[in-house]
Amino acid sequence: MIRPITYSFSELTIDKVHLSAMLGFPEGNLPEPFDLYVAEAFQEAEMICDIQGAYCFTKTIEFGAGNGQLIVDGLEFEIGKTIAKELRHSENLALFICTAGSRISQLSQELLTGENPVLGYIYDVLGSMIAEAATDKLQLEIQKIANEQGSAITNRYSPGYCKWSVADQHKLFSFFPENCCKISLSESALMYPIKSVSGIIGVGANVKFREYTCDLCNQNECFQRSHRRIKA
Amino acid sequence: MNELLTKLSECIEFGKINMASPYPPNMKGQEGADEITRKALEEGVNPQDILSLGLMPGMERIGVKFRENKVFVPQVLMSAKAMSTAMLHLKPHFLSGAAKQKGTFIIGTVLGDLHDIGKNLVGMMVEGNGYKVIDLGTDVNSEKFIDAAKENPDAVIGLSALLTTTMVNMEKIARDIKEAVPGTLVTIGGAPVNNDFCARIGADHYSPDPQGVVEFLNTKFA
CATH class of the missing domain: 3.40.50.280 (Cobalamin-binding domain)
Incomplete structure (x- = not known):
């Protein structure tokens, strides 16, 4: 069963100080007029976001004989050793997709190549934050359902990270109706709208959620790592 | 070096696009890359010198600062915008061959x-x-x-x-x-x-x- 969700921007945990820090200016020390641009982006965000998501629980999962294969309802994913290790005690999986919508990326691109590249960049960063914050919220819903059934959840993992091939995105999306949440995939398995997140979460009585997972990955400049560095 | 070119390189380094631009705050109300490039051309400064001695040194300085984490993406974007604004004035000279890009x-x-x-x-x-x-x-x-x-x-x-x-x-x-x-x-x-x-x-x-x-x-x- 596919469970759809929608959120408004105001429901998400995003603040201006955090956005400023993501732009490189800690403690909200944004020079003029960047502070005004951030205020403008926050004001517009509610109007330009179309936050949608969906998730479902799989029926069966099985780990392949090799390292890093996961068979989900008969479909084989090459998730790689790192993620396979993190999911190894899972009894089933939650699959999810979530997006901030297309408008924020379009606006960002228009501004980046036009009159106000800094505002465009702010929308770009804010779009990523919205997609992640919405997925955080969606993950809480999955956790709540799992907890009610006496299970816990793992962290979420996405194709394209930790050596999980982005090509598997097509398989992941096959669990959802076509154009679900208005997200489509390119031939090379990239999501449109760009500010979208997809992935899997392990569910089971003996799985563990890790507070810090950046040590699993070697990407020094990824969004999640910056996000955690700033929060710390 | 021509005083205008020095000023132009500062506009690029600090992302001062034109007089109307409020950034950077300490250069508010001053001429930016737009006005200074136009003025330099009007005064007969060689377009190649505007590029090589005005624009490029400013861009190089912001690049080094970015590498050293002294500035962040928004400041680089402002510098790039100042640069592209100045380049609009130089474009006809590139087309005519009076100024050449390096590669x-x-x-x-x-x-x-x-x-x-x-x-x-x-x-x-x-x-x-x-x-x-x-x-x-x-x-x-x-x-x-x-x-x-x-x-x-x-x-x-x-x-x-x-x-x-x-x-x-x-x-x-x-x-x-x-x-x-x-x-x-x-x-x-x-x-x-x-x-x-x-x-x-x-x-x-x-x-x-x-x-x-x-x-x-x-x-x-x-």
Whole structure:
């Protein structure tokens, strides 16, 4: 069963100080007029976001004989050793997709190549934050359902990270109706709208959620790592 | 050096686009790259000098500051905008041959990857340092890079990737380019790549920051 969700921007945990820090200016020390641009982006965000998501629980999962294969309802994913290790005690999986919508990326691109590249960049960063914050919220819903059934959840993992091939995105999306949440995939398995997140979460009585997972990955400049560095 | 060119290089370094621009706050109400470039041309300053002695030094200084984490992406974007505004005045002179760019740089994010902020910063920085930049966009396959390389002999190609999983595509594209257009120089960048990976895939150069790409190009086109 596919469970759809929608959120408004105001429901998400995003603040201006955090956005400023993501732009490189800690403690909200944004020079003029960047502070005004951030205020403008926050004001517009509610109007330009179309936050949608969906998730479902799989029926069966099985780990392949090799390292890093996961068979989900008969479909084989090459998730790689790192993620396979993190999911190894899972009894089933939650699959999810979530997006901030297309408008924020379009606006960002228009501004980046036009009159106000800094505002465009702010929308770009804010779009990523919205997609992640919405997925955080969606993950809480999955956790709540799992907890009610006496299970816990793992962290979420996405194709394209930790050596999980982005090509598997097509398989992941096959669990959802076509154009679900208005997200489509390119031939090379990239999501449109760009500010979208997809992935899997392990569910089971003996799985563990890790507070810090950046040590699993070697990407020094990824969004999640910056996000955690700033929060710390 | 001409006082106008010194002032122009400061406008580029600090991202002062024009008089109306409120950034940077301490240059409010002052002329920016737009007005000063126009004035320099009116006063008969050689367009090549405007590029080489005004715009490029400013862009180089912001590039070094970015490498040293003294400024961040928004400040670089302001500098690039100031630069592109000034370049609009110089464009006719490039077309007439009165001013020349140093060479051509083709850049794109490799197949399977949509991340473009890093690629764009490199493109802006390279352009600001006197090169013609051909930006092929994101999710670019071998064929597009090869076609661009054939259309622009002697151009250097820059490959960008953010996802670890697209490193495979970067390797294939680098090899395809080398096979189809032998002698083409390829520089790579992006969070998951490094010098070892560069050597392994047969690319010619790796840089962790935009300024490094500029420095590499300067050694090849000097």
